[in-house]
Amino acid sequence: xxxxxxxxxxxxxxxxxxxxxxxxxxxxxxxxxxxxxxxxxxxxxxxxxxxxxxxxxxxxxxxxxxxxxxxxxxxxxxxxxxxxxxxxxxxxxxxxxxxxxxxxxxxxxxxxxxxxxxxxxxxxxxxxxxxxxxxxxxxxxxxxxxxxxxxxxxxxxxxxxxxxxxxxxxxxxxxxxxxxxxxxxxxxxxxxxxxxxxxxxxxxxxxxxxxxxxxxxxxxxxxxxxxxxxxxxxxxxxxxxxxxxxxxxxxxxxxxxxxxxxxxxxxxxxxxxxxxxxxxxxxxxxxxxxxxxxxxxxxxxxxxxxxxxxxxxxxxxxxxxxxxxxxxxxxxxxxxxxxxxxxxxxxxxxxxxxxxxxxxxxxxxxxxxxxxxxxxxxxxxxxxxxxxxxxxxxxxxxxxxxxxxxxxxxxxxxxxxxxxxxxxxxxxxxx
Ligand SMILES: [Zn+2]
Ligand SMILES: [Zn+2]
Numbered sequence: 338x339x340x341x342x343x344x345x346x347x348x349x350x351x352x353x354x355x356x357x358x359x360x361x362x363x364x365x366x367x368x369x370x371x372x373x374x375x376x377x378x379x380x381x382x383x384x385x386x387x388x389x390x391x392x393x394x395x396x397x398x399x400x401x402x403x404x405x406x407x408x409x410x411x412x413x414x415x416x417x418x419x420x421x422x423x424x425x426x427x428x429x430x431x432x433x434x435x436x437x438x439x440x441x442x443x444x445x446x447x448x449x450x451x452x453x454x455x456x457x458x459x460x461x462x463x464x465x466x467x468x469x470x471x472x473x474x475x476x477x478x479x480x481x482x483x484x485x486x487x488x489x490x491x492x493x494x495x496x497x498x499x500x501x502x503x504x505x506x507x508x509x510x511x512x513x514x515x516x517x518x519x520x521x522x523x524x525x526x527x528x529x530x531x532x533x534x535x536x537x538x539x540x541x542x543x544x545x546x547x548x549x550x551x552x553x554x555x556x557x558x559x560x561x562x563x564x565x566x567x568x569x570x571x572x573x574x575x576x577x578x579x580x581x582x583x584x585x586x587x588x589x590x591x592x593x594x595x596x597x598x599x600x601x602x603x604x605x606x607x608x609x610x611x612x613x614x615x616x617x618x619x620x621x622x623x624x625x626x627x628x629x630x631x632x633x634x635x636x637x638x639x640x641x642x643x644x645x646x647x648x649x650x651x652x653x654x655x656x657x658x659x660x661x662x663x664x665x666x667x668x669x670x671x672x673x674x675x676x677x678x679x680x681x682x683x684x685x686x687x688x689x690x691x692x693x694x695x696x697x698x699x700x701x702x703x704x705x706x707x708x709x710x711x712x713x714x715x716x717x718x719x720x721x722x723x724x725x726x727x728x729x730x731x732x733x734x735x736x737x738x739x740x741x742x743x744x745x746x747x748x749x750x751x752x753x754x755x756x757x758x759x760x761x762x763x764x765x766x767x768x
Contacts, residue, residue: 339444341388341400347440352380355433368426371417375410375433382406401568404441411437448571448642450710451655452703458695459638459652460682465692466627468606471684472509474502476647477530478686480631482523482607482622485513490520493603494544495622495631496686497522497535506538520603521593524548525633525686526616527555528562528661529582539591546591547602549611552618553594558587562616562661569659569713571642578660595620612675614668615657621671623678630680634658635671636703638688642713650688654699656711658687663718669707676704 339347355376362369386403387396398406414434418427464470471480477499483492492514498506510519521544524531539546546556554560562585565578595601599608601622612621612635622631634657639650641658657668679697684690691699703710712719 348383408441446570460690474498500533503534549618575642612671
């Protein structure tokens with residue numbers, strides 16, 4: 338993934354390289370003129386590009402417009418290559434055209450900043466206490482609540498991973514609980530990476546499925562989740578998020594509402610807490626005596642917008658995965674609710690578990706600085722949160738619309754076009 342800083346360096350190198358090669362090439366070379374013109378064009382629009390995330394009066398071209406120019410220049414080079422006869426010029430134009438298209442596709446603005454955590458805060462073990470363990474299934478974690486060797490129906494599975502992870506979950510459950518079946522499968526929410534093998538395991542274990550009522554439409558075949566927001570930046574996971582499934586599953590026959598008193602079946606230690614924002618009925622789980630928190634996607638510990646960070650989690654405290662978060666005001670309030678618990682152990686659905694004193698400090702930092710650390714630069718769902726837009730201009734200066742998305746143009750005009758300064762009350766007066 339190419340950051341805006343690296344992209345600026347590539348622009349400078351390309352412009353200089355093309356201008357020098359055009360000046361040094363033989364006058365008989367037919368593409369000498371076009372090469373110089375492309376180099377000069379890159380120099381001009383690069384000087385007018387706002388690479389950072391702050392608006393700049395002298396730089397009216399924003400990164401997403403810059404990427405479109407880059408893609409157009411790549412296509413023009415490839416078209417020109419078909420017309421020239423000189424093999425050297427043809428190879429140069431083809432090579433540069435392919436490079437431009439790749440650079441346009443792979444460039445991404447930075448995602449939400451998050452909070453760095455010291456290495457010591459990352460828990461090496463996946464057993465995090467007598468009644469808490471988790472299993473990483475690809476890009477997502479599932480969590481086991483209940484003591485090892487717990488009797489039948491005295492433990493819980495939290496979330497059900499990606500499709501194809503049934504074998505791994507089943508084996509981990511057997512290793513920890515033997516032949517005992519769970520009292521229920523709890524869902525933090527119903528996104529596709531949390532319900533992949535839900536139907537299969539619930540049927541196998543004949544277990545009920547518990548979720549917040551606001552999440553039920555997505556679990557009873559009634560409603561698809563709203564579209565993802567690939568424009569949030571941060572990497573390829575975000576860019577490609579419009580491809581990910583958002584259709585509902587249907588587990589109506591097993592689905593129950595979480596008990597209104599906060600209790601959970603099969604455990605006296607754990608309770609659920611509403612943490613909406615990422616999705617309407619998102620919940621987290623809290624064990625007060627162990628000060629342990631299972632936060633689902635309300636906060637995560639890797640930059641889930643990036644494929645690299647999703648596959649090789651690096652232990653950085655982040656707000657919810659930005660490409661699928663629908664209500665940023667509620668998401669910020671949920672992070673503050675979790676920080677107020679001052680957990681000593683944190684397991685999230687993405688990234689390694691964190692523990693110790695540094696965890697609480699990092700969570701406080703994320704909660705109090707949510708506008709600068711938790712939010713993406715741009716999201717269609719920030720539009721509905723005007724109090725946030727008023728606090729931080731970068732959200733209004735726009736990020737890139739997803740190059741690959743069919744809605745790129747719509748997002749550009751709906752989300753990222755206004756260059757004005759919206760005047761809304763500061764967030765502390767709104768809450
Ligand atoms: Zn999610
Ligand atoms: Zn998730």
